[in-house]
Amino acid sequence: MGNPAEVNIVFHILGMPVSDIVVATWIVMALILLVAFLATRKLSLVPSGLQNVGEIIVEGFAKLVVDMMGTKGLPFVPLIMSIGLFVLIANLIGVVPGVATPTSNLATTVMLAGIVVIVGHGASIKKNGLLHYIKGYLDPHPIMLPMNIIGEIGKFLSHSFRLYGNMIGGAIIIQIIYMFAPWVVPVPVMGWFSVFMGAIQALVFTLLAIAYIDVML
Amino acid sequence: MELTNAIVLASVCIGSGLAMIAGIGPGIGEGYAAGKAVEAVGRQPEAENKIRTTLILGDAIAESTGIYALAIALFMIFTFGIPLMP
Numbered sequence: 001m002g003n004p005a006e007v008n009i010v011f012h013i014l015g016m017p018v019s020d021i022v023v024a025t026w027i028v029m030a031l032i033l034l035v036a037f038l039a040t041r042k043l044s045l046v047p048s049g050l051q052n053v054g055e056i057i058v059e060g061f062a063k064l065v066v067d068m069m070g071t072k073g074l075p076f077v078p079l080i081m082s083i084g085l086f087v088l089i090a091n092l093i094g095v096v097p098g099v100a101t102p103t104s105n106l107a108t109t110v111m112l113a114g115i116v117v118i119v120g121h122g123a124s125i126k127k128n129g130l131l132h133y134i135k136g137y138l139d140p141h142p143i144m145l146p147m148n149i150i151g152e153i154g155k156f157l158s159h160s161f162r163l164y165g166n167m168i169g170g171a172i173i174i175q176i177i178y179m180f181a182p183w184v185v186p187v188p189v190m191g192w193f194s195v196f197m198g199a200i201q202a203l204v205f206t207l208l209a210i211a212y213i214d215v216m217l
Numbered sequence: 218m219e220l221t222n223a224i225v226l227a228s229v230c231i232g233s234g235l236a237m238i239a240g241i242g243p244g245i246g247e248g249y250a251a252g253k254a255v256e257a258v259g260r261q262p263e264a265e266n267k268i269r270t271t272l273i274l275g276d277a278i279a280e281s282t283g284i285y286a287l288a289i290a291l292f293m294i295f296t297f298g299i300p301l302m303p
Contacts, residue, residue, distance in 0.1 A: 161288055164288070
């Protein structure tokens, strides 16, 4: 059975090993950049075709952010859109045979959650100053300092582990079903785990990212 | 050496089984949430779409502790158990 703790090295660049998950991440990035490039080639005031789809996506994410954070969240819309689109396409691309799921590795999800933590704390320090940020840890009473710190670490861990656990659980169950019934049966299982749960986990990851940045400002 | 390996392998299996007892939590919690959602739909059938979205969202968050238990069990099996399998 595939060990989730080991990676398959596909090729080497300048002596550094490149795993199949990194190649899958490059494919996801190429897909998103390709659609973005094609949608913005001839911008017109009245959109049509792919530009329409692009505007729907941007307006959808902007509405999501502003509904939860108010107008002060507008500078964060590009970040939230990048994270949301990356997680969504990365979860869905596992259905393609031969392509690994980037979010089924702890490295990808920890880095995504780490970006949210760094942006949240950095925005808080930049907006309210370092003193206000440190006083936030002593907020109800100074004796709560260790619990606030553990709470922050817990938020980061739960954010990354939720996405990783859902994806790796789905991958392992699909592998087990392959062992028993490799012909038509895996298709509805992949439909449930990779497509449905992948889309829902992408939405939950994005909403939590917005909430974690909002609570720090 | 053989005995040590056998003991470690056995305790990994028992530990993974114990860790997945945490599967009870999301089952009860999400079932209760589904019941409340059905109640809400019965009270106000026009809001069905919003209720369905909120239910799915709440389910994904409540699933978290079950996923943590799954991660611990998988970690135990794959780093301690599989290398020791005869």
